[in-house]
Amino acid sequence: MLLSEIKATLHAVAATGEDDAQLSQVDISTACGSDLLSDVLAFVKDQSLLLTGLVNAQVIRTAEMMDIMAICFVRGKEPTDEIIDLAREKGITVLTTEHPMYVTCGKLYAKDLGVRADAQDL
Amino acid sequence: MRRTYDIDGKDFSVAGAASSDFKVLLKKLGIPGDVIRRVSIAMYEAEINTVIHGGGGKCEAEIADNRIVISFIDQGPGIPDIDAAMQEGFSTASEQIREMGFGAGMGLPNIKKYTDDFQIQTVVGKGTTVTLCINL
Numbered sequence: 001m002l003l004s005e006i007k008a009t010l011h012a013v014a015a016t017g018e019d020d021a022q023l024s025q026v027d028i029s030t031a032c033g034s035d036l037l038s039d040v041l042a043f044v045k046d047q048s049l050l051l052t053g054l055v056n057a058q059v060i061r062t063a064e065m066m067d068i069m070a071i072c073f074v075r076g077k078e079p080t081d082e083i084i085d086l087a088r089e090k091g092i093t094v095l096t097t098e099h100p101m102y103v104t105c106g107k108l109y110a111k112d113l114g115v116r117a118d119a120q121d122l
Numbered sequence: 123m124r125r126t127y128d129i130d131g132k133d134f135s136v137a138g139a140a141s142s143d144f145k146v147l148l149k150k151l152g153i154p155g156d157v158i159r160r161v162s163i164a165m166y167e168a169e170i171n172t173v174i175h176g177g178g179g180k181c182e183a184e185i186a187d188n189r190i191v192i193s194f195i196d197q198g199p200g201i202p203d204i205d206a207a208m209q210e211g212f213s214t215a216s217e218q219i220r221e222m223g224f225g226a227g228m229g230l231p232n233i234k235k236y237t238d239d240f241q242i243q244t245v246v247g248k249g250t251t252v253t254l255c256i257n258l
């Protein structure tokens with residue numbers, strides 16, 4: 001799913017400033033919703049989007065370590081300039097959405113994001 | 123090739139800077155992506171532990187011909203029971219650390235999972251040295 005479609009689906013804003021043309025260059029194959037960074041470090045796969053209600057610099061660091069391409073902060077949480085700058089420096093896109101975690105995951109799952117990867121795990 | 127880093131025990135917002143710098147170096151050297159991923163995760167978990175449990179310290183990272191060896195050395199409280207600390211879910215992290223997304227007790231098990239060799243030397247009241255080894 002293209003990051004531009006993900007943004008539209010979640011009524012999200014790109015806090016790192018990419019326009020839709022730039023976001024349509026990034027293809028995301030699965031997502032992970034978690035507020036536990038060690039879980040993210042243990043389980044996440046390639047080409048992922050991280051959905052989280054946790055807002056601090058370690059979220060960006062964790063994404064960097066895992067080669068996660070994009071992060072979406074849920075429930076209207078606003079990242080600080082420091083967090084946005086770190087994400088930009090690392091080439092990670094930051095989205096923000098007003099939707100809570102459950103709704104965010106549901107909207108993306110309903111559009112088949114990560115559904116095939118999930119089936120392979122079972 | 124060797125790198126050494128000071129690990130600040132007071133500023134949680136810079137935790138992970140050593141792992142980040144080392145990851146950039148590994149990419150520059152053309153180390154395979156799956157190796158970089160394993161090194162990054164294990165190193166980052168160990169670095170976070172040095173900050174949140176060890177009170178800061180230093181890191182020595184070396185890239186040799188056939189392996190990468192990384193040590194984190196702190197003068198913190200030490201680990202009284204290593205077997206307990208290695209269990210998934212065991213954590214003595216404070217509520218404040220949990221609110222930052224850590225303290226799930228998955229760090230040491232993660233490090234073990236992603237490394238080829240992993241040693242903990244610790245003396246209660248004196249400090250801890252964690253050494254990770256990943257074969258190339």
Ligand SMILES: Nc1ncnc2c1ncn2[C@@H]1O[C@H](COP(=O)(O)OP(=O)(O)O)[C@@H](O)[C@H]1O
Binds near residue numbers: 172175199214230250
């Ligand atoms: N460098 C260290 N110094 C002192 N204690 C440590 C250190 N590293 C780990 N520990 C102990 O081992 C426990 C388990 O570590 P870990 O698996 O990384 O989980 P977490 O960091 O989430 O608590 C910690 O809660 C702590 O009690």
Ligand SMILES: [Mg+2]
Binds near residue numbers: 167224225228
């Ligand atoms: Mg830990």
